[in-house]
Amino acid sequence: MTSTLQTAEVIAVGSELLGSTRLDTNSLFIADQLARVGIELKGKSVVGDDRARLREVFAGALERADLVVLTGGLGPTDDDLTREAVSDALGLELVEDPEITERIRRRFEKRGLTMPELNRRQAMVPRGGTWIPNPNGSAPGMVIPCDGKLAVLLPGPPRELQPMLGDLCAASGAIGRRAGASRIYKVSLFTTGLSESHVEELAQPLYSTWRDGADPIETTILATPGQVELHLSMRSSDEQHARRVLEEARGALTSAIGDAVFTTDNRLLPHVVGDMLRERRLTIAAAESCTGGLLMQRLTDVPGSSAYVKGGVVAYSNEIKIDLLGVDESLLRAHGAVSEPVAAAMTDGIRARTGADVSVAITGIAGPDGGTVDKPVGTVIVAVLIDGEPLQIRTHLFPGGREMVRLQSTQTALDRVRRMLMD
């Protein structure tokens, strides 16, 4: 039987992946490789070096998915149990393949060593399976057909796994051969300034038509601080058609959500703002208080940002606001550092000192201390001054702890600049 493989699960094997320090990162590479041939990753698991548990998890995965990729646990030692657990689950005997033994022996000989007897375990293949040479290590990979489905066993080290999986997914490989004509195509759009539920409410009417349409589009919504992402994906065997349908869907979504959409090509907000500045041949500078340099750091994170970032002042203390930004002491006394008049003076100060076309000021209370009844933690004033336009200034109250408040403050400032430049 050689039916098409459509869905997959990944199982990473190794007790070291269950602690508090190491993650299975192979699954990212695997997800990408499989998506390219239209196979959708539906789940992943991590199991320790535990034969019974691995057998169960593998059996469950094989029931749900067409393809199960196991990584790790193919070494020569006692706690490398992937071969055994898979054989148990499939009821297949393990048989030593003399060609593998011979290859491993030669590998050791090349380095002037004798193969330890232990390594013969690596030559054991479940009956009916085929093995894949590993040019970068001693553990061969294995491909085991199971009633029209497929189990693939790969070594854990990325430099061994990656070329082997690449070969398997090629048109002639054991996975690529059985990939369908259909592929998964994706588009996405990122928004800022709206909550997840508000984005959802705007998108909802479109969702339902797509979900039930002739070409069903899957939608995923994902919120991170100051940003809500919408991902659309569609399976199709007609690339042109899929791209057109997804483009239309993205267009409809963008119209429904409006200006809050800041990108449809995965650029992050500092990048989008940077590109707008570059196109308009404008420069930017910032005076930051509570964000302590985070806005500048995010702007300069973008390669090539020196073309439009002039620089900035982190005015964490009042003295610096006075000495480096020329904020009037009487203003600070009358209104306090977290006030619209001071924010306005900060934009004036940074503009005068840098000559930037776009001047941003942020002052607020990031917490955990420093809040008052009138100005609780999360109170942040964002001011943006663009040459020849009226100053835009607004007082916000951001939820969350220090890090969240700081991140939302910079996100809001960047979005304010973006919207002003759009007009």
Place this chain on the structure above:
Amino acid sequence: MTSTLQTAEVIAVGSELLGSTRLDTNSLFIADQLARVGIELKGKSVVGDDRARLREVFAGALERADLVVLTGGLGPTDDDLTREAVSDALGLELVEDPEITERIRRRFEKRGLTMPELNRRQAMVPRGGTWIPNPNGSAPGMVIPCDGKLAVLLPGPPRELQPMLGDLCAASGAIGRRAGASRIYKVSLFTTGLSESHVEELAQPLYSTWRDGADPIETTILATPGQVELHLSMRSSDEQHARRVLEEARGALTSAIGDAVFTTDNRLLPHVVGDMLRERRLTIAAAESCTGGLLMQRLTDVPGSSAYVKGGVVAYSNEIKIDLLGVDESLLRAHGAVSEPVAAAMTDGIRARTGADVSVAITGIAGPDGGTVDKPVGTVIVAVLIDGEPLQIRTHLFPGGREMVRLQSTQTALDRVRRMLMD
């Protein structure tokens, strides 16, 4: 039934975790918290926003483990399905809890918003379960007893999940109450300025004695840019004994590694430097070029940093170096912006303008462009001036891309300040 919880599985829910870009990192924190109360993580899974599949994976996990922790999928939208899938698997009806609805409504009102009707989904609790307030978000957590076992549902964002799980694992919490007598105890130490293999070489002789001793200590080494961490852990039912053994081990390691150890209490470097400044009643300011505010941002990330951070200047362009820091134009022409004389002038400039006791300057080439044969990408000059001491200045060549270079530059600057303050 209230038997002891010994084993656990974690299920992270969200289709975005099955792509090629995002990993479930919550499980690291969960593994750590559970280990502290002696519960061993036996497996973890990631499932997309797929009700049937999640139900199956959850049912399988609950069969194998005493405790199943699910993260994510508790949002208000259609594809947040954790509540439903768990209810399906356990055969429990979902019931709206009016107190949760009321809390969510108030949360929105506080920000001047009306609660979208969608959010009522977050108030649905499987019958028999109890809910846990979430001070940092709208989704409450849930604890559901299942025939002597336990299912715990937590929101996905780390800042919401972490305090909630911490409470659950406390002695009086739903998990902590049912933990066994033996616990896993841990100590750690963080180093900077040495490579992973260098730290390993220094630690190796101690490792082997611990591994084979009467009280085996497990050791883990973990390298992140600019930092190498050593984690020691030990399982014991005698807390005093375990703590003494681990303290001794940590002491021996600290002696073996020396000054490169900057903390044994998990404070990150900006925090350690901040505490040193506070104790010595000193202030700090920085003039940053290639790091673009990252040093200031890291310093001000620490709550309470306004006590010692004066502020800084991000001098991304030469004009700003001249206008805001008073760097001599002829110096820039003669040596270039990335040169020791300019770095020295930057420290003088920031000191003169801020009056800080500790003045730091960073100038370099973070890449990807801007490198030359003489000054390739990664060339960074770090200068530190402490009042009454000679200027310390050094040219570094950091490996890696833009982000790595920027991070290592700030790490090196912070470490330089730390070592100068120690003397």
